[in-house]
Every structure is written in C-alpha cells, then in structure tokens.
Amino acid sequence: xxxxxxxxxxxxxxFSKFLKEAKNAKxxxxxxxxxxxxxxxxxxxxxxxxxxxxxxxxxYAPPGGIPELRxxxxxxxSNKLNTNLTKNNxxxxxxxxxxxxxxxxxxxxxxxxxxxxxxxxxxxxxIVKSLSAKVIEAPFILxxxxxxxxxxxxxxxxxxxxxxxxxxxxxxxxPTGKVLPKELLYKIGKWAHDRKLWIISDEVYEDLIYxxxxxxxxxxxxxxxxxxxxxxxxxxxxxxxxxxxxxxDEIIKNAIKVSTYLFYSTTHPVQVAALKxxxxxxxxxIKNAVDQYREIGRYVAExxxxxxxxxxxxxxxxxxxxxxxxxxDLLLEELAKEGVLLAPGYSFGPFDSWVxxxxxxxxxxxxxxxxxxxxxxLYS
Amino acid sequence: xxxxxxxxxxxxxxFSKFLKEAKNAKxxxxxxxxxxxxxxxxxxxxxxxxxxxxxxxxxYAPPGGIPELRxxxxxxxSNKLNTNLTKNNxxxxxxxxxxxxxxxxxxxxxxxxxxxxxxxxxxxxxIVKSLSAKVIEAPFILxxxxxxxxxxxxxxxxxxxxxxxxxxxxxxxxPTGKVLPKELLYKIGKWAHDRKLWIISDEVYEDLIYxxxxxxxxxxxxxxxxxxxxxxxxxxxxxxxxxxxxxxDEIIKNAIKVSTYLFYSTTHPVQVAALKxxxxxxxxxIKNAVDQYREIGRYVAExxxxxxxxxxxxxxxxxxxxxxxxxxDLLLEELAKEGVLLAPGYSFGPFDSWVxxxxxxxxxxxxxxxxxxxxxxLYS
Numbered sequence: 001x002x003x004x005x006x007x008x009x010x011x012x013x014x015f016s017k018f019l020k021e022a023k024n025a026k027x028x029x030x031x032x033x034x035x036x037x038x039x040x041x042x043x044x045x046x047x048x049x050x051x052x053x054x055x056x057x058x059x060y061a062p063p064g065g066i067p068e069l070r071x072x073x074x075x076x077x078s079n080k081l082n083t084n085l086t087k088n089n090x091x092x093x094x095x096x097x098x099x100x101x102x103x104x105x106x107x108x109x110x111x112x113x114x115x116x117x118x119x120x121x122x123x124x125x126x127i128v129k130s131l132s133a134k135v136i137e138a139p140f141i142l143x144x145x146x147x148x149x150x151x152x153x154x155x156x157x158x159x160x161x162x163x164x165x166x167x168x169x170x171x172x173x174x175p176t177g178k179v180l181p182k183e184l185l186y187k188i189g190k191w192a193h194d195r196k197l198w199i200i201s202d203e204v205y206e207d208l209i210y211x212x213x214x215x216x217x218x219x220x221x222x223x224x225x226x227x228x229x230x231x232x233x234x235x236x237x238x239x240x241x242x243x244x245x246x247x248x249d250e251i252i253k254n255a256i257k258v259s260t261y262l263f264y265s266t267t268h269p270v271q272v273a274a275l276k277x278x279x280x281x282x283x284x285x286i287k288n289a290v291d292q293y294r295e296i297g298r299y300v301a302e303x304x305x306x307x308x309x310x311x312x313x314x315x316x317x318x319x320x321x322x323x324x325x326x327x328x329d330l331l332l333e334e335l336a337k338e339g340v341l342l343a344p345g346y347s348f349g350p351f352d353s354w355v356x357x358x359x360x361x362x363x364x365x366x367x368x369x370x371x372x373x374x375x376x377x378l379y380s
Numbered sequence: 381x382x383x384x385x386x387x388x389x390x391x392x393x394x395f396s397k398f399l400k401e402a403k404n405a406k407x408x409x410x411x412x413x414x415x416x417x418x419x420x421x422x423x424x425x426x427x428x429x430x431x432x433x434x435x436x437x438x439x440y441a442p443p444g445g446i447p448e449l450r451x452x453x454x455x456x457x458s459n460k461l462n463t464n465l466t467k468n469n470x471x472x473x474x475x476x477x478x479x480x481x482x483x484x485x486x487x488x489x490x491x492x493x494x495x496x497x498x499x500x501x502x503x504x505x506x507i508v509k510s511l512s513a514k515v516i517e518a519p520f521i522l523x524x525x526x527x528x529x530x531x532x533x534x535x536x537x538x539x540x541x542x543x544x545x546x547x548x549x550x551x552x553x554x555p556t557g558k559v560l561p562k563e564l565l566y567k568i569g570k571w572a573h574d575r576k577l578w579i580i581s582d583e584v585y586e587d588l589i590y591x592x593x594x595x596x597x598x599x600x601x602x603x604x605x606x607x608x609x610x611x612x613x614x615x616x617x618x619x620x621x622x623x624x625x626x627x628x629d630e631i632i633k634n635a636i637k638v639s640t641y642l643f644y645s646t647t648h649p650v651q652v653a654a655l656k657x658x659x660x661x662x663x664x665x666i667k668n669a670v671d672q673y674r675e676i677g678r679y680v681a682e683x684x685x686x687x688x689x690x691x692x693x694x695x696x697x698x699x700x701x702x703x704x705x706x707x708x709d710l711l712l713e714e715l716a717k718e719g720v721l722l723a724p725g726y727s728f729g730p731f732d733s734w735v736x737x738x739x740x741x742x743x744x745x746x747x748x749x750x751x752x753x754x755x756x757x758l759y760s
Contacts, residue, residue: 105510
C-alpha cells in the first residue's frame with residue numbers, strides 16, 4: 001500500500017524512546033515538554049463554563065473563529081502593536097500549530113522553500129515538510145549579536161533562492177530562551193520585505209519575558225508579517241489547542257480558507273472561555289506566572305552555570321564537554337532511567353550535543369530535584 | 381506577495397453570500413448547516429468536567445489522543461466490527477476533518493489523485509486540494525443500485541490512473557441521505573483492494589440510520605480501509621472538534637505523525653469528556669436522537685414529496701423544475717431574504733440545480749416553518 005513521501009520525511013516523536021527508558025524510574029521529571037505546572041486562570045477552567053449561560057457551544061464555531069473573540073483580540077493587539085486591527089486581521093486556530101500550518105499552506109506550494117532560523121521549535125520543520133515544501137535551516141540564533149547582524153543577513157541571502165517564500169523567526173525563542181533584539185529583527189524584516197518574502201513570526205512566548213522586551217515583527221513590517229500567538233503559553237493551557245494569527249486581511253482570508261480543510265474550526269467551548277478570559281483582568285495571572293517562572297528559571301540556570309533565559313520557558317544546554325565518547329542518546333537514556341527527561345538537541349536543528357530543558361513543566365520543587373539528578377549525572 | 385496555488389484552488393465559504401441576504405429576515409432558518417438542535421449527553425457538558433477530578437486537562441494531550449480514549453474506542457469498535465482492535469488502530473483528531481486530513485496526508489503526495497464518490501461532503505475536495513493532490517469526481521451515489529454496481533465499477537476503472545491512491549466513500553451519505561448497501565460497498569472495496577488503493581471511508585453518520593443498516597468498509601477490507609468517525613454527529617457536538625480514525629497500525633502511526641504537524645493534538649478536556657461518555661450508557665442518547673431525527677426527517681420528506689432519508693441528517697433535492705430561467709443562486713438568495721438558508725448543490729459536485737437541506741440543525745417546529753416558507757416559494 002502507498003505511503004506518501006511527505007510522511008516518510010517527517011520525524012515521529014523523538015521522545016518516546018526516552019520515555020520508555022523512564023518506565024522503571026521511581027519518579028519521572030518530564031523536563032522535555034514545554035508545559036506549565038500552574039492552574040490556569042479561572043475563566044479557562046471548563047467547570048466554570050456554565051451550560052445555562054452558553055447553551056450553544058456544542059454547535060459548530062465558524063472557520064476562523066467566533067467573531068467576538070476575533071474582535072476582542074483585534075482590540076487588544078491594536079493597543080499592543082499601536083495599530084488599527086479589525087477581526088479581519090485575526091484568525092483563531094487549533095493551537096499555534098494549526099495557525100502556522102494554515103498560514104504556511106496559504107504561502108507555500110510543493111517544492112517551495114522556507115528559511116527557518118535555528119535552533120527552532122521542532123514542529124515548524126514538520127509543518128513545512130507536511131506541505132511538501134523544503135526546510136532551509138539558518139542556524140544563527142545561538143551566536144547572533146547585533147554587531148554581527150550583517151553576517152546574519154549575509155547568511156540569509158546565501159540561503160535564498162527563487163523558491164524561497166518565507167522566513168520563520170521565533171522570539172522569545174524556543175529552545176534557546178533568547179529574546180531577539182529589535183535591531184536584529186528590523187534588519188531581518190527589512191531583508192525579507194525588500195525581497196517580497198513572508199515573515200512567519202512565532203511569538204507564542206511574547207508574555208514570558210524575564211529580561212529585555214519583546215518586539216513584534218508585525219509592528220515593524222505589518223504588510224508581510226504573519227504572527228502566531230497562543231493561549232497555551234501565556235495562560236498554561238497547551239492542552240486546549242487554541243492559538244491565533246495576526247496578519248493582513250488577505251492572508252488571514254486565505255489561511256481561514258485552508259484551515260477549514262485542515263481542522264475546520266477551533267473547539268467552541270475553548271473559544272468562549274478564551275473570550276471570557278480576555279474580558280477579565282487577565283494580566284494579573286500572567287504577571288504572577290512570569291514572577292514564578294523567572295525565579296525557577298534563574299535557579300536552574302545558576303545550578304547549571306549558564307545565563308538565565310531572557311524569555312520563553314527553556315534553557316538550551318551544550319553538553320559536548322560531558323559526552324566524552326558517549327552519544328547524546330546514550331546520556332539521555334541513562335538520565336531517563338533515573339527519571340529525568342530532556343529533549344535532544346537534534347530535534348531543533350544541527351545541534352547534536354545540545355539538550356533543551358523546560359523549567360516550567362512541573363512544580364519548582366520537583367524541577368529542582370530533576371536538576372539535581374542531572375547535575376549529579378553530568379559531574380559524576 | 382506570494383499566495384500558494386493550493387489555496388487559490390480552494391472554495392471559500394459558499395454560504396456567506398446567502399447569509400448576507402438573510403440579515404434583514406424576521407427569523408433565520410439555518411437549514412444549510414449539518415448540526416443538531418439537541419442538548420448533548422451530560423457527560424459532554426463542559427460544566428460537568430470537574431476541575432478537582434481532572435486537574436491536568438490544561439496540559440498537552442499526546443498526539444494521536446489520550447491512551448485511555450484510544451483503548452476504549454478500540455474495545456467498542458472491536459465489538460461493532462467483530463474484530464480485534466488495539467489502541468494502535470485508533471487515532472483521535474481535531475474532528476473528522478482533522479482525521480481525514482491526516483489520513484490523506486499520509487497517503488497522497490502532490491499530483492496524486494483521489495477518486496471521490498459524488499455528491500460528496502464539500503470538505504473532502506478541499507482536503508485533497510490543500511495537500512496539492514487532485515480530486516477526481518465519480519458521480520454515482522444518486523443513481524446507483526446494486527443491479528448497476530458493475531457500471532459503478534466500470535466508471536471507477538475508467539477514472540483510475542497510475543496516480544490514483546485512494547477512493548473516498550461516505551455512508552450514510554452526506555448530502556443524499558442514502559445508506560449504501562453492503563453489496564455495492566463490497567464491490568467497490570474489492571475493486572480498490574485488488575488495485576492496492578486505499579479506501580477512505582467516512583462513516584461519521586453511522587449511528588444515524590432510519591432505514592436499512594450500516595456496513596463499515598473496515599469490516600470488509602480491514603487491510604486497506606481507513607475509517608473516519610466523529611463524536612460530532614452521534615452526540616450533537618460538532619463544535620467540540622473531536623473525531624477519530626480506525627485503520628491498520630501502520631497508517632495510524634503515519635497519520636499520527638502528520639497530525640502532530642497539522643494541529644498537534646485534540647483538545648484535552650474534550651477527550652476526557654468523550655472518555656466519560658463512552659464509559660456511560662451512551663446508546664440511550666443516540667436512540668432518542670435517532671427517533672427524533674427520523675420523525676422530523678419523514679415529515680420534511682413528505683412535505684417535499686421525496687423519499688425520506690435512510691440515514692445522516694440531510695435531504696438532497698433536485699430543484700430543476702422550479703428554476704425555469706432562474707439560476708440556483710438567485711433562488712437561494714430569494715429564500716435567504718425570507719430567512720431560509722439551504723446549501724447549493726454545486727458545493728457537493730456537479731449538481732447545479734440541487735440543494736441540501738439539514739433537518740436536524742434547528743428544533744423541529746422551526747424546521748417545519750422553514751420548510752413551509754420553502755414550499756410556498758417553490759409553488760408560488
């Protein structure tokens with residue numbers, strides 16, 4: 001029976017092999033997933049979604065999202081971005097994953113190329129490949145500096161071909177924990193703009209900033225930037241699958257069209273809960289989360305003797321000096337046997353000796369224990 | 381800026397133009413959407429999903445679905461299909477749409493062809509096109525009979541090329557309300573099996589049978605059949621976006637892989653509610669729904685002087701004798717002005733003078749009023 005080439009090119013879960021090793025561990029420390037230990041805001045607790053107030057949430061929500069939620073997001077992000085958005089600039093999707101898949105499906109045809117700044121969120125490569133398009137890795141996130149921005153542009157220009165359609169940028173960055181500076185974003189954005197390339201700007205961690213400040217590429221280059229956001233990271237509800245795009249009305253119209261055929265629409269009860277949240281004083285929840293994430297993030301960084309994350313929920317660690325003749329997989333398997341799960345660097349691009357650690361997936365006390373086990377392993 | 385050819389080939393909402401016409405109507409009768417007026421089973425009411433019992437449903441559910449739900453479905457469908465399924469034969473997805481998009485992405489590459497039995501559920505054509513593959517229409521559903529089954533096979537054989545990868549079949553059928561007989565399904569299935577083609581069997585209306593009985597193609601040809609199901613139609617929760625696939629473990633593994641990149645996973649609270657439902661005495665709810673749907677379905681068919689639907693929630697009506705020199709769009713616009721919305725036949729294939737009417741979207745009393753307005757219009 002025929003299996004598509006597109007699916008043959010995709011990575012399956014790279015975590016399952018390590019999970020298997022962990023099954024006899026006394027306790028499991030899942031530091032490999034990007035999740036939150038916090039209880040979500042009360043507006044997002046399903047129990048609080050009263051049937052009598054919302055009797056029709058069993059019915060289809062329209063493709064692209066319920067108008068009230070799209071309008072509310074347009075209002076809030078108009079203020080944030082100091083611009084004038086309407087609901088036609090907003091699309092609700094099945095998570096940022098569904099949002100980005102829909103955006104890219106509107107932009108790339110088979111054989112087209114997307115430049116992906118690396119290290120990158122692993123799913124973006126799979127999204128591009130699922131659309132039978134090509135991933136072109138641009139590994140500059142780890143060693144950029146604004147003094148070196150021209151080198152980044154040189155690299156991008158070398159990678160560009162007549163099939164290049166878009167560049168994917170993610171700030172605050174998963175997996176590095178970096179917040180990309182405005183000057184660098186401006187140079188990359190201008191390069192893309194002048195070459196009529198789309199900028200796919202993944203800003204799902206925009207609220208999780210511990211140092212510096214977030215710049216949205218949309219505020220710099222609204223015409224050719226498609227921004228992906230999500231409730232997942234800002235409010236600890238990755239399991240709800242509710243994200244959104246902000247972009248010009250033409251690309252939103254097209255992304256809604258294609259999303260209709262990928263997942264039709266976004267879970268209606270979740271959208272109604274998200275609207276309730278955005279009509280509440282939601283910034284208190286975020287402020288508290290950021291304070292707590294910052295504290296544990298700093299602790300973990302200090303223990304591991306690396307600079308703390310500037311944003312997102314991750315540290316990206318170079319373990320080459322601990323590997324000797326060992327492969328990364330062997331080290332990760334040994335750690336898994338002791339219950340500590342980390343994400344291997346090769347999921348994020350050409351980073352075979354690196355690992356990603358999430359410091360927000362489990363409660364701080366447990367994260368600390370996991371880090372202790374990791375340190376003991378590395379220095380034993 | 382570049383827009384993909386795949387998105388250019390997609391139909392947007394064909395309903396919005398008629399909706400616009402309806403905005404001044406006294407009351408709106410949305411007979412164009414496939415939805416349910418019923419309140420879902422209590423297990424699916426979000427308010428009943430207690431936070432204290434399910435404190436972790438904010439976190440990611442795994443791609444492919446929570447194991448307990450996959451296992452429960454495997455158990456139930458093993459009984460139904462008289463076979464021996466495990467959770468590796470089941471994938472949970474963002475609605476049947478997400479399930480079918482994932483299945484087809486695992487099967488087709490750009491330029492490959494999918495034969496679609498017509499008239500068809502409009503989204504299937506868009507799914508195929510979103511994957512840069514080709515839709516080949518096989519319009520035999522309206523006039524098949526088992527005596528004529530050989531003609532259907534002849535047609536399919538004429539349409540087959542070396543790029544044909546799959547045939548899409550939908551029973552009980554949207555939009556025709558027909559339940560395809562086992563003998564016909566067997567002949568089609570055998571034809572596909574012998575030619576190593578996948579059968580994409582959309583069985584989301586399997587529980588909504590008013591006459592005859594449903595045959596799952598999986599029970600006939602398990603090796604090459606991928607079945608799509610959904611909670612949407614059986615339990616009136618189209619807005620929840622929870623469907624599933626049943627197929628052999630290799631295609632399920634691949635479909636899960638690609639679904640990871642289309643929408644990552646299915647809304648966690650909805651999966652937990654679905655599991656509660658399947659652990660309850662859910663068949664009572666279905667039995668009551670079928671009784672009510674059958675009654676209003678018969679009434680509407682009688683009024684419109686057509687045979688009642690055998691299954692699903694639709695009637696497909698040939699209006700050619702009412703059109704005279706009028707276009708279907710003009711008639712549908714006139715109806716929309718009076719508040720009655722119907723789905724145009726051209727959304728379902730080459731059926732320019734037909735319309736689809738859903739008899740379960742709104743309460744029976746209101747459906748009856750909508751049908752009165754329709755009849756008055758047709759016979760005035």
